[in-house]
Amino acid sequence: MRALAIIESKPQAAGDALLTVDGLTSAYSRIQVLHGVSIQVPPGELVALVGANGAGKTTLLRCISGVQPISAGSVLMQGKPITGASADARVRAGVCQVPEGRHVFAPMTIEDNLRMGAHTRPAAEIADGLEEVFTLFPVLRERRHQPAGVLSGGQQQMVALGRALMGKPRLLLLDEPSMGLAPLIVADIFRIIRMLRDTGMTILLVEQNARAALSIADHAYVMESGRIALQGRGRDLLKNDEVRRAYLGM
Ligand SMILES: Nc1ncnc2c1ncn2[C@@H]1O[C@H](COP(=O)(O)OP(=O)(O)OP(=O)(O)O)[C@@H](O)[C@H]1O
Numbered sequence: 001m002r003a004l005a006i007i008e009s010k011p012q013a014a015g016d017a018l019l020t021v022d023g024l025t026s027a028y029s030r031i032q033v034l035h036g037v038s039i040q041v042p043p044g045e046l047v048a049l050v051g052a053n054g055a056g057k058t059t060l061l062r063c064i065s066g067v068q069p070i071s072a073g074s075v076l077m078q079g080k081p082i083t084g085a086s087a088d089a090r091v092r093a094g095v096c097q098v099p100e101g102r103h104v105f106a107p108m109t110i111e112d113n114l115r116m117g118a119h120t121r122p123a124a125e126i127a128d129g130l131e132e133v134f135t136l137f138p139v140l141r142e143r144r145h146q147p148a149g150v151l152s153g154g155q156q157q158m159v160a161l162g163r164a165l166m167g168k169p170r171l172l173l174l175d176e177p178s179m180g181l182a183p184l185i186v187a188d189i190f191r192i193i194r195m196l197r198d199t200g201m202t203i204l205l206v207e208q209n210a211r212a213a214l215s216i217a218d219h220a221y222v223m224e225s226g227r228i229a230l231q232g233r234g235r236d237l238l239k240n241d242e243v244r245r246a247y248l249g250m
Pocket of ligand 1: 028051055057058
């Protein structure tokens with residue numbers, strides 16, 4: 001597929017952004033999959049990352065959360081480099097990820113799954129954290145003592161999201177929250193993501209469902225073969241003919 005043109009967007013100083021990724025390169029063994037990726041996530045915004053299967057979206061999120069090695073480039077939170085920091089140190093810096101495929105701990109109760117997300121928080125704050133998650137997802141309160149493995153896919157996504165929220169994220173990384181879910185459940189998950197953004201949370205959302213992601217994103221990046229091919233306001237990209245043809249099947 002030919003490279004798409006860049007849509008002009010307002011340049012932003014790295015210090016203004018909550019997250020700055022600059023010239024990031026990463027490889028699996030000797031196969032390079034990210035080729036100098038640069039993105040910014042301003043505080044309080046929802047930024048979407050869309051693109052075809054294998055474009056490198058998950059790898060980029062894993063580089064940001066510190067579980068995938070970086071061979072060049074940098075990751076900064078509020079202008080301060082965290083490139084060399086461990087994944088745990090990044091969680092302490094407020095970077096919390098909801099992984100692709102949810103990865104709930106099936107034999108553990110819903111409440112214990114949620115508590116695992118709070119390991120960086122003082123014990124005194126955990127009850128309040130649980131209360132916030134149960135307010136957001138009442139069904140999890142009702143079923144809090146049941147094993148997470150008995151939940152539906154949508155409810156497991158709520159557990160995965162709630163577990164990340166228990167870490168009190170300054171930056172929430174969401175990897176394919178709609179994957180494998182029925183349309184009605186997807187709409188519900190997207191409603192919650194929008195609501196979190198409206199409370200001022202900063203979110204970087206990776207999604208195959210480009211239409212849903214672009215329609216709620218303040219800003220979005222389109223990835224292609226390990227590079228940023230396009231960027232712009234979510235709604236502008238949604239109207240862009242090339243994006244509609246390549247990613248929305250229109
Ligand atoms: N653990 C791995 N080992 C080797 N190659 C990998 C590994 N994980 C991903 N890749 C390769 O890296 C490239 C980028 O994959 P990545 O999962 O980051 O893409 P993606 O845009 O998130 O796609 P998807 O939507 O399918 O998850 C692909 O070519 C993929 O095959």
